[in-house]
Amino acid sequence: MLASRGGDLASCEDALADAFAAALATWPKDGVPRAPEAWLLTAARRKLTDHARRDRTRIQASAELLRRADTDIASPDEASGVPDERLALLFACAHPAIEQAARAPLMLQVVLGFDAARIASAFLVAPATLSQRLVRAKRRLRDAQVAFELPAADQLAPRLDAVAQAIYAAYADGWLDDDPDRRAVADEAVWLARMLAMSLPGEPEAQALLALILYADARRGARGPAGTYVPLSAQQPRLWNHALLDEAEALLQRALAHHRLGRFQLEAAIQSAHVARRVTGSVDWPALMQLYDALTLLTGSIVARVNGAVAVARAQGAASGLARLDALASDPALRDYQPYWAARAHLLAQTGADDAARDAYRRAIGLSSDPALIAFLQSQMP
Amino acid sequence: MKYLLLIHSNEKSDQEIDPAEGQKLMGEYFAYTEALKQAGAWLGGQRLRPVAEAAVVRVGKNGAPSVLNGPFIETKEQLGGFYMIEAPDQEEAVRWASRCPGARYGTMEVRPIWDLPT
Incomplete structure (x- = not known):
């Protein structure tokens, strides 16, 4: 958030760390300030000013920064400014100048203050690799002189898509994980999605991202005893969090009312169709087929194709679904894509091709790292 | 680029595993090896015999070779096997290492291999 004033992320982080330290030292005596976020921001800005005074040549914009920081300290009307600044920082982290794989980690570090080791464990990369990536990303932010401000109206939609994808990546990596680090990252991603949706009420994709994440989060409790894997179609709706699902439905309706369809609205609509059986008692597979086809058209994603084939199998029979999967078989991305092999194994078993099903199940098992999923796949093998 | 995935695990507790669990583990290794091969990533791999059969060899300053029993370093977990992958x-x-049964039953070490002309 400070970077929207400072322009240099590294020095902003230092200042924020100092401010946290100062906060910890002060709070127990003086009590928690009324708006802790605003207080931290003010404190950090004060620290930043100190640093800048000590080393005036450190940042090009330090004169301007000093002026702004002094103004802000003189008139600390922080509470209203905080969300916008944090939002601007989110957009900076998902700037086109930043490589895609660095965007979500950068958000987690810069906006939420996660340390590199936790982020590395959440994204399953070696800490050294992640640190290099973060350093490179910050250098690019500085070299490209990325402005810490909201994109202009005509640029908002494409830039928002990058922000939403990064938040979703942060969520998707840890949402079903028992590992506390990975789960913490997913929880913070929910928080980021909330902030994005609240800050941009007129953007349907921002509402839809939050809806999508809430649909998934609502189903976390549906795993079996001791975390056994239960596929979505076998989950008991009474184990879902219905308050979260209701919130997701309302968000999705609000998003769709804008009549500006996008990837996240389609994904959320797919989730909505899956959980509709909590009310209707059955899944509308033909509708899901169409939604996955639309998503495939929009994104070309292999995930949508594989899920689409499964919906076809449910709507029109296993053989039709298999034909869809066969049509994808030449794509090299499928060679190590576990869900493709699990879906293929399942459909092969349904058509009675047991030998081929066993091979496909073994392939899916070999590509899994989650013991719960492995146990499930082993139990399904004909 | 070539990588060596080293599988470290406690050899003693591995040997005490019950037969059904051992069978399951074998199946998982088989599935993993197949997945590596089918994805075109497999370059090689072997399971190592127990450290009790290991020998350490050195040539001293005086030029005389010496041989000792056992592994190079005594540790809680032993090198029990490896994969070489592309x-x-x-x-x-790292993603491949996370899928290896060795990651669930022990510890995987991922080592990039120098790319030198042979």
């Missing part, structure tokens, strides 16, 4: 980058190699 992966575009470290991240992909």
Whole structure:
């Protein structure tokens, strides 16, 4: 958030760390300030000013920064400014100048203050690799002189898509994980999605991202005893969090009312169709087929194709679904894509091709790292 | 780029595993090896015999070779096997390591291999 004033992320982080330290030292005596976020921001800005005074040549914009920081300290009307600044920082982290794989980690570090080791464990990369990536990303932010401000109206939609994808990546990596680090990252991603949706009420994709994440989060409790894997179609709706699902439905309706369809609205609509059986008692597979086809058209994603084939199998029979999967078989991305092999194994078993099903199940098992999923796949093998 | 995935685990507790669990583990290794091969990432791999059969060899300053019983270093977990794989980058190699049964029953070490002409 400070970077929207400072322009240099590294020095902003230092200042924020100092401010946290100062906060910890002060709070127990003086009590928690009324708006802790605003207080931290003010404190950090004060620290930043100190640093800048000590080393005036450190940042090009330090004169301007000093002026702004002094103004802000003189008139600390922080509470209203905080969300916008944090939002601007989110957009900076998902700037086109930043490589895609660095965007979500950068958000987690810069906006939420996660340390590199936790982020590395959440994204399953070696800490050294992640640190290099973060350093490179910050250098690019500085070299490209990325402005810490909201994109202009005509640029908002494409830039928002990058922000939403990064938040979703942060969520998707840890949402079903028992590992506390990975789960913490997913929880913070929910928080980021909330902030994005609240800050941009007129953007349907921002509402839809939050809806999508809430649909998934609502189903976390549906795993079996001791975390056994239960596929979505076998989950008991009474184990879902219905308050979260209701919130997701309302968000999705609000998003769709804008009549500006996008990837996240389609994904959320797919989730909505899956959980509709909590009310209707059955899944509308033909509708899901169409939604996955639309998503495939929009994104070309292999995930949508594989899920689409499964919906076809449910709507029109296993053989039709298999034909869809066969049509994808030449794509090299499928060679190590576990869900493709699990879906293929399942459909092969349904058509009675047991030998081929066993091979496909073994392939899916070999590509899994989650013991719960492995146990499930082993139990399904004909 | 080539990577060596080293499988470290406690050899003693591995030997005490019950037969049904052992059978399951074998199946998982088989599935993993197949997945590596089918994805075109497999370059080689072997399971090592127990450290009790290991020998350490050195040639001293005086030029005389010496041989000792046992592994190079005594540790809680022993090197029990390895895979050599082809992966575009470290991240992909780490992803393969995370799928190896050795990651669930022990510890995987991912080592990039120097690319030198042979």
